[in-house]
Amino acid sequence: MRLILASGSPRRRELLAALGWNFQVVVSQVDESPLPGESPEDMVLRLSLAKARDVALRAPDALVIGADTVVELDGQIFGKPNGRDEGLRMLMALQGRTHRVHTGVSLVLGDRSVSGVETTRVLFRPLSAEDAACYINTGEGDDKAGSYAIQGKGAMLVESIEGCYFNVVGLPVLRLSRLLEEMGFSLSDQLGGVSL
DSSP: OOEEEOOOOHHHHHHHHHTTOOOEEOOOOOOOOOOTTOOHHHHHHHHHHHHHHHHHHHOTTSEEEEEEEEEEETTEEEOSOSSHHHHHHHHHHHTTSEEEEEEEEEEEETTEEEEEEEEEEEEEOOOOHHHHHHHHTTOTTTTSGGGOOTTTGGGGGEEEEESOHHHHHTOOHHHHHHHHHHTTOOHHHHHHTTTO
16 A cells, blocks of 8 residues: 655654655645634644645545644744744744644545644743844754754753654654554554555
């Protein structure tokens, strides 16, 4: 069976590749704008399923993985920054505070689908404006929700996390594994790469 990742995220590709699975990448064409009044959890769930379904229409014989990640602070959604000025504003809002990272994950195979949301709490260390600007100028957070990458230099901004680390990177691997089990792929199948 073909396995497709409906995402252009290099981090998601790296996490799947680390599992030893053979997969293709097909980027979805879904509009990622939030709907009025939509909660962050509902948004990532809706978008992950929409991305997977969009790609599944073009590959009905494949198992398609869709995912969407946002950072949320006090109900405000921080997606990918539109430029470094916005990225700096995001970091200054997050500094010294706890925010939540939500990732929706969906699997689509033919007319079957399963979805779930993973949430991780992340506490940032206090940052001066100078330190935040220095990090932003590395460019590492340019295409990341919340304008930082926990798996890179952004690790130096994080004081602690509560929950799944891989979720903050962009793909909660345990949640994905459990969804695969719901679709009929046992953990042994997953560990051996059988049919994946």
